[in-house]
Amino acid sequence: MNEVLMKVQDLSKYFTIDTDWRGKPVSVLKAVDEVSFAINKGEAFGLVGESGCGKTTLGKILVNLYTPTSGKIFFEGKELSALNKKQRRSYCKDIQMIFQDPYASLNPRMTIGDIIAEPIIINKLLPMSEVEERVIFLLNCVGLARHQRNRFPHEFSGGQRQRVGIARALAVEPKLIVCDEPVSALDVSIQAQVLNLLDDLKEEFKLTYLFIAHGLGVVKHISDRVGVMYLGKLVEIAPKKELYANPLNPYTQALLSAIPVINSEKKERIILKGDVPSPINPPAGCRFSSRCFKEFGPCKLNTPKLKEVSPDHWVACHLF
Amino acid sequence: MLLEVKNLRTEFKLKRGTVRAVDDVSFTIDKGEILAIVGESGSGKSVTSLSLMGLIQKPGGVAGGEILFKSQDLTKLSQKELQQIRGNKISMIFQEPMTSLNPVWRIKDQIMENIMTHMKISKKEALARTVEMLDTVGIPSPAERANDYPHQMSGGMRQRVMTAMALSCEPDLLIADEPTTALDVTIQAQILELLYQMREKFNMAVLLITHDLGVVYEAADRVIVMYCGKIVEEADVKTLFEHPQHPYTVGLLQSIPQIDNESDEHLYMIKGMVPNPLHMPPGCSFSDRCDRCMERCTKEMPELQEINGHKVRCFLYDKAEEGELSAK
Numbered sequence: 001m002n003e004v005l006m007k008v009q010d011l012s013k014y015f016t017i018d019t020d021w022r023g024k025p026v027s028v029l030k031a032v033d034e035v036s037f038a039i040n041k042g043e044a045f046g047l048v049g050e051s052g053c054g055k056t057t058l059g060k061i062l063v064n065l066y067t068p069t070s071g072k073i074f075f076e077g078k079e080l081s082a083l084n085k086k087q088r089r090s091y092c093k094d095i096q097m098i099f100q101d102p103y104a105s106l107n108p109r110m111t112i113g114d115i116i117a118e119p120i121i122i123n124k125l126l127p128m129s130e131v132e133e134r135v136i137f138l139l140n141c142v143g144l145a146r147h148q149r150n151r152f153p154h155e156f157s158g159g160q161r162q163r164v165g166i167a168r169a170l171a172v173e174p175k176l177i178v179c180d181e182p183v184s185a186l187d188v189s190i191q192a193q194v195l196n197l198l199d200d201l202k203e204e205f206k207l208t209y210l211f212i213a214h215g216l217g218v219v220k221h222i223s224d225r226v227g228v229m230y231l232g233k234l235v236e237i238a239p240k241k242e243l244y245a246n247p248l249n250p251y252t253q254a255l256l257s258a259i260p261v262i263n264s265e266k267k268e269r270i271i272l273k274g275d276v277p278s279p280i281n282p283p284a285g286c287r288f289s290s291r292c293f294k295e296f297g298p299c300k301l302n303t304p305k306l307k308e309v310s311p312d313h314w315v316a317c318h319l320f
Numbered sequence: 321m322l323l324e325v326k327n328l329r330t331e332f333k334l335k336r337g338t339v340r341a342v343d344d345v346s347f348t349i350d351k352g353e354i355l356a357i358v359g360e361s362g363s364g365k366s367v368t369s370l371s372l373m374g375l376i377q378k379p380g381g382v383a384g385g386e387i388l389f390k391s392q393d394l395t396k397l398s399q400k401e402l403q404q405i406r407g408n409k410i411s412m413i414f415q416e417p418m419t420s421l422n423p424v425w426r427i428k429d430q431i432m433e434n435i436m437t438h439m440k441i442s443k444k445e446a447l448a449r450t451v452e453m454l455d456t457v458g459i460p461s462p463a464e465r466a467n468d469y470p471h472q473m474s475g476g477m478r479q480r481v482m483t484a485m486a487l488s489c490e491p492d493l494l495i496a497d498e499p500t501t502a503l504d505v506t507i508q509a510q511i512l513e514l515l516y517q518m519r520e521k522f523n524m525a526v527l528l529i530t531h532d533l534g535v536v537y538e539a540a541d542r543v544i545v546m547y548c549g550k551i552v553e554e555a556d557v558k559t560l561f562e563h564p565q566h567p568y569t570v571g572l573l574q575s576i577p578q579i580d581n582e583s584d585e586h587l588y589m590i591k592g593m594v595p596n597p598l599h600m601p602p603g604c605s606f607s608d609r610c611d612r613c614m615e616r617c618t619k620e621m622p623e624l625q626e627i628n629g630h631k632v633r634c635f636l637y638d639k640a641e642e643g644e645l646s647a648k
Contacts, residue, residue, distance in 0.1 A: 221577035260534030
């Protein structure tokens with residue numbers, strides 16, 4: 001079970017915001033900054049964080065939509081940058097993405113049958129005569145009817161569109177699916193339907209998920225292990241039960257306490273002061289130090305590294 | 321009683337037919353109370369709040385019913401008379417702090433505009449009040465930040481500015497339409513805390529519109545659940561969350577992934593989706609998605625009945641079977 005499918009080492013992605021007259025960068029946004037983690041085969045790895053913390057950028061690097069500034073990605077033991085063009089193509093096939101906004105991620109001029117068939121045809125996975133059958137199979141897998149393949153995206157509701165997005169990702173038989181906030185644009189009752197579908201598909205197709213979301217309840221439901229991001233850094237990684245029962249990083253503690261829960265016992269809430277600082281000019285030392293309620297001496301001076309505090313529980317904080 | 325809404329109906333006349341976005345909705349809000357309206361998109365919760373403010377645009381309009389604010393019927397007032405109340409006695413915070421502030425005006429000018437419209441005070445006094453309000457909602461160095469433009473502020477800050485603007489005339493009723501939906505959880509906690517403090521400070525009533533049941537549980541005193549333009553259940557927060565009765569409310573509560581839930585089992589699902597408002601199912605509008613649908617449900621619409629202060633619109637709780645209700 002604990003076979004590593006994907007390993008990420010010191011991965012960084014910087015965006016240049018402004019350059020001087022020579023083209024030298026003067027202001028740089030560190031969207032993802034020296035992030036390391038591993039995803040095991042068959043697990044769902046959850047990634048939580050607030051907007052602007054770099055979780056989507058990280059997902060996009062993994063599906064090869066962005067080139068990382070530095071750092072290494074290993075997929076099934078092979079390093080990504082060492083691959084030749086052909087191997088890279090097959091890497092792209094193995095890692096698919098489900099996007100956040102089902103209203104914007106489907107081409108409005110294509111029928112959903114064509115949308116699902118396109119990746120099969122481009123990757124030459126099946127002879128043309130068998131493509132249609134495969135599309136119908138995929139539609140059934142995600143709970144849509146075969147006659148719906150000739151319709152256009154605008155004829156579908158948000159939940160149904162998200163199902164089309166899932167079918168499209170499944171079309172090329174990927175090993176890892178990066179789910180970027182797949183349910184945050186959906187209503188509660190539809191959200192449950194899509195989450196259950198993702199759960200079922202994971203069993204059926206032996207998938208591995210990187211599940212990106214800001215809703216901690218959703219992440220807890222679907223993931224096996226969870227990583228918490230803040231301003232481009234991973235601040236805590238732990239199995240979900242451990243993380244939710246025993247959060248160590250003050251940021252994780254505040255994040256968990258901020259979620260409104262339906263529970264008769266009122267819990268003590270940690271209200272953080274201030275806003276998330278700009279990633280262009282983050283605080284020196286620990287990036288959370290400007291809002292942290294346990295901030296002390298070394299926090300403003302040097303950046304804490306991820307340390308394994310108890311088995312499989314990693315924290316980046318000077319308290320540990 | 322501060323606000324009483326009686327049989328409110330808001331309709332949109334489209335080419336393909338008439339959509340009744342709010343259908344026969346009645347509720348009351350007392351002074352200092354926080355009433356929450358929950359529902360999914362298309363349930364009519366935002367249209368209800370816009371109707372209260374008289375902000376429904378053509379082709380829509382209030383088609384019937386009364387909105388009694390301090391015993392004055394708002395639906396019968398002219399736009400000019402409404403202007404006296406809007407932003408003054410009733411004010412509103414909108415969902416998108418990014419788009420509901422004017423990008424080319426300074427923060428202070430936007431807040432001062434509201435103050436000067438409703439209060440007879442000099443510009444200098446208005447500015448002082450603006451700074452004071454910004455301070456109240458927790459904006460650091462308010463005197464300097466008042467000169468900022470909206471784009472210089474973060475989402476949480478902008479929502480605070482919106483709140484300052486809404487509170488600047490000390491309203492009796494604040495309508496907050498999804499005030500935290502566009503914000504991150506840590507910022508959401510700050511804004512909810514702020515609403516709470518403001519209620520204590522000004523003793524105002526709040527109509528909180530949201531789809532997040534967690535927020536409702538933490539913030540509200542009483543809850544209305546809406547589905548397809550109708551109220552399906554109404555009760556105080558504790559009763560509703562501990563003993564939900566309408567199958568829709570029960571389903572909604574079970575389908576949320578909770579962080580204090582330890583099981584890995586499948587989430588409960590409400591099957592199907594919200595019906596097209598132009599083609600409502602006959603009978604109860606929830607009947608086609610309901611697990612406990614009976615034959616009668618597909619033929620008639622149940623009435624909203626009140627049993628011990630708990631209102632529910634469902635045949636399962638028909639008055640004739642009142643004994644059964646307490647048994648569940």
